[in-house]
Amino acid sequence: MHGEVGSARPLLPPYGGNAQLGCGLVVRRIRNRRYLYFWAYARTPSGSRRRWTYVGPVGRPGTHRKAADLLLEYHVKLRREVERRIARLLTAHAAFG
Numbered sequence: 001m002h003g004e005v006g007s008a009r010p011l012l013p014p015y016g017g018n019a020q021l022g023c024g025l026v027v028r029r030i031r032n033r034r035y036l037y038f039w040a041y042a043r044t045p046s047g048s049r050r051r052w053t054y055v056g057p058v059g060r061p062g063t064h065r066k067a068a069d070l071l072l073e074y075h076v077k078l079r080r081e082v083e084r085r086i087a088r089l090l091t092a093h094a095a096f097g
Contacts, residue, residue, distance in 0.1 A: 020048040021081070023074045025067055027058055034058040038070045 023040035036055040041048045053070065056063030 021078060023071065023078075025055070025071075036063050036067060038067060040074050 020041040023038065026037050026039060027034050028037055029035075034057070036058050038053045038055050039050050040053075042051040055067050055070065
């Protein structure tokens, strides 16, 4: 299922290619002020980990623009990643077909 013995690349990724995908925005209160943070899962050698990015103080227009930019950038990157995974699975499916 994972390719023939000695093959350079397996047909199916280990564990089905599952990795955590997702992102979000969180408001944190620090010293009675509210700050916005963006989080997204990122690959590391030991697996997926949540990566945090400071966006800015809540209520500032620049903070909202930056948050929208981060969300859009992540979703565009995620779309490319999902399309890559689908193509790989379609290739494997055709090989078993």
